[in-house]
Amino acid sequence: MHIFMPRRGATRDKSSARPEYLRALERQLSAYLPRQQIARVRRAYEIGAQAHEGQTRKSGEPYITHPVAVAGILAGLRLDAETIIAAILHDTLEDTALTSERIGAEFGTVVVELVDGVTKLDKLQFRSRQEAVAESFRKMLLAMARDLRVILIKLADRLHNMRTLGAMEPQSRRRIARETLEIYAPIAQRLGMNDFKAELQDLGFRALYPDRHRIIAERIKATLGNRREAMTRIAEALKKRLASDKLTSRVVSRIKSPWSIYTKMRGQQKSLAEVMDVFGFRVVVDSVPHCYQALGSVHGLYKPLDGRFRDFIAIPKANGYQSLHTVLFGPFGAPIEIQIRTEDMDTIADRGIAAHWAYKAKTMPANSAQSRAREWLSGLVDQESATRSSLEFVENVKVDLFPDEIYVFTPKGEILSLPRNATALDFAYAVHTDVGNRAVAARADHQLVPLRAPLSSGQTVEIVTAASATPSPQWLDWVVSSRARTAIRHHLKRLQHEDAVEFGHRMLDRAFSSLESSLETIPPDVLERYLDEQKYKRFEELLADIALGNRVAETEAQALLVLHGEHPHTINVRSGEKILITGSERGVLSFANCCHPTPGDEIMGYLSAGKGIVVHRLECPNVPELRKLPERCIEMAWDSAVQGDYRVELRIDVANKPGVLAQVAAAIAEARSNIENVEYKERDTETATLLFTIEVRNRKHLADVIRHVRRLQVVNTVRRYPL
Known part of the structure; x- marks a missing residue:
């Protein structure tokens, strides 16, 4: 057991030598932790205070007051000693010279993993602050998947920071408040921690929109004062009816928060008066069968609204929340929203994964919120492995946090x-x-x-x-789900990589052909040596980079021939065969918006770094400029069996009459072409110019569409745009 060692000059073992905030934490812990565990927490405080010595918060308080306050929030949830210790030390790896080895030697590897899980990655170099925040968030979620206590510490940390946000600069306040409302409050809700969610939302709303928060909060206070008698009468009627049906219950009124009222006003386009015109009550009973009996009792007291009953006991929410919801016609002209649940469900509704905490990893039975949280987190780990970008991963998680x-x-x-x-x-x-x-x-x-x-x-x-x-x-x-979005993107990226490898192979073969040689002449050991020099693990990576424009095929072919022993002066450069487009290379090829090439057009390709080959029509006005870099220009043509739909723009001059747009659209549809977009370019009293973006299979199909449009009497001219 580690013994608490006071600083030099302090009196040993006197509680008065410890600051009040530490004594308050110890009083909380003494309600459920043994003395030896409290001694470990005290030791963590001494190490943390020493590490943070000289550091202050924006408010001027010693920095150690923040981690101790975070530990106090978690002690209120009766979490284990390792979590409390990690909370006290949660900023030491990031902001002090304290090492993970020292923490591990004092408190064990579990505490080190918890502290590391909530430590940001600010010491690493990122291209932007946004990317740094995203990568830190990604790291935290993966640590959270290994141990749920990581997110409990992080939520408590965020909650205390929000409580003391007033000392921050206005710009920082808004940024932190927005992040809290977009990410941390939804995470608390996803984990069933309603108490945390509600306070985070209220503090975030107050910091982001202080005037809106003040107006709604004042209205709530005024409404409650006006309705106190009505609410008391409804509550007494509910209690009396439940008691007459021999149901032991607890009835409490529910008050909507300013944030929930604001989001309902914004989402449902309702006025403040409409949202406030509701009475809310919670009925807590002692068992699940009594929940359904209580439902019958309240339906017998007041008539229920049709279609407003929800059974979250039989079908719990994704965060483990269970309750019966019903809406009744009230005696005062306003609806009455009723939630019916057991005491255990009530605790889980407020605390979620932190309810009935007994952390023994997978060996202890978890409550429904904990089980569902682990299922959700295991899904996040699967998504993370298929998502390279941290920013994309965070966006996926945001999608997954819809309430x-x-x-x-x-x-x-x-x-x-x-x-x-x-x-x-x-x-x-x-x-x-x-x-x-x-x-x-x-x-x-x-x-x-x-x-x-x-x-x-x-x-x-x-x-x-x-x-x-x-x-x-x-x-x-x-x-809309992040799971589906991630899986689709992963599959498309794999297809794109396969297409890029195949197309890069065609480009390299063409380059060797133009040099009167062949890739087959390069021995495997020479190819391996070249790949090693260029830092490629596999030949496919080089081929993909060629297709994506990051490498020039002719340059790579020449380099391989030189490495093989052929000298540059022996290389006879001549024009190679054209690369044919089949229509299956959409992951590698893109078609220039400046000229919209279509099968049948004379075309060329331009290697654009990172984008791959951009295909242009030869008559495109940008081609002369592109020809100034001949090493990036590729001779291309359409395969005779090319497939797919290709975007084309038509500029159509019409008489400015009612119904003209519908006539032109019908003619295009009759020619079996899909319309992607339409806009008015010019318009006066007599004529109008329409720009249609359509899809065609080839030039013949395009000509067919143009013929159908030209037959219309309201059409003056129709031409491909640009010419």
Whole structure:
């Protein structure tokens, strides 16, 4: 056991020598921790105070007061000694000279891992502050997946920082408040920690929009004063009815927070008066059967509103929340919102994963919030492994933190929770990534629906798959869940890499051909030596870089020939064969917006670093400028069996009459072309110029579309744009 060693000059073992904030923490801990554990916490305080000595907060207080306050918040949740110790030391690795080795020697590896999990990565170099914050957040979430206590420490840290935010500069206050509302409050909600969520939202709202917060808070106070008698009468009526049905219960009134009122006003386009015109009560009973009996009792007292009943006991929310929700016609003309739950559900609703904390990793039975949190976090780990960019990962997590869910059934009767506005494609990826990748359609309640169809709670959904199906970039517009988005992006990136390797191989073969040689003449050992010199692990990486414009194929071919022993003067450069476009290279090729090439046009390619090959029409006005860098210009042509749809712009001069736009659009559709966009470029009393962006298969299809449009009497001229 480590003994607390006071500083030089202090009196040993006298509590008066310790600051009041430390004694207050020890009083909290003595309610549930043994003395030897409290002694370890005291030792952590001494080490932390020594490490932070001389450091102050913006308010002027000694810095150590902050980690001790964080530990106090966690002690209020009755968390174990290791968590309290890590909370006291949580800023030492980041802001002091204290090392992880010293912490490990004193308190063990678990405490080191907890402290490291909440430590930011500020000492590393990042391109921007945004990237640094994203990578730190990513690191914290992965540590949280290993040990849930990491996020408890971080949320307590953020909560205390928000309580003391007034000392910060206005710009910093707004940035921290916005981050709290966008990330940390939703995480607290996702983990079922309603108390934390509510305070973080209130403090964030107050810091970000002080005037709006003040107006709504004053209105809440005034409304409660005016309604106190009505609320008391409703509460007494509920208690009397429940008691007459022999149900032991606790009835408490619920008060909406300023943030929840503000978000409801903004999201539902309601006035403050409309949102405030609701009475809220919570009924707490002693067992699940009594929850349903209490539901019958309150429905017998006041008539329920049709379609407003939700059973979150049978189907818990994704964060473990359980309760019965119902809305009643009240005696005073305003609806009454009732929540009915057990004492245990009430505790979990407030504290979530921190309720009934007994941390024994996977050996102890977890409450529903803890189990669901671990499921969510394991999903985040899967997403993280498929996401290279920290910024993209954080955006995925934000999507996953939507508070509202829908609940749908698999054909076997299993319940899946999905974000609000989820589609059949989201459901497919929730079942399994392979099911999502091979999805072609869905059945919702036995009715065939497209993959982009939004789902509703209670539907039974079945996915129709095909072995030949594959994700397309358009699918990213059809999903809202981070799991689906990550899986689709991962698959598209893999396809892009495969396309890039194949296309890079074609480009390198062409380069060798232009040098009157062949890739096959390069021995494997020479190729391996070249790859090692260029820091490539595999030949495929070099090929992909060639296709993406990061390397020039002719330069690489010459370098390989020189390494093989052929001298530059022996190389006879001549024009190689043109690279043919088949339509399957969309991950590597892009088509210039300045000229919109279409199969049948004379074309060339331009190697743009990082973007790959950009295809231009030869008559494009930008081609002369591109020709000034001949090493980046590629001779290209269309394969005879080229497939796909290609974007083209049509400039159409029409008579300015009612219904003209509809006539032109109908003519384009009749020619079996899809319209992507339309805009008015010029307009006067007599004529108008329309710019249509359409999709065609080739020049012949384009000519067919133009003929259909020219037949219209309202059309003066139609031409491809640009010419």
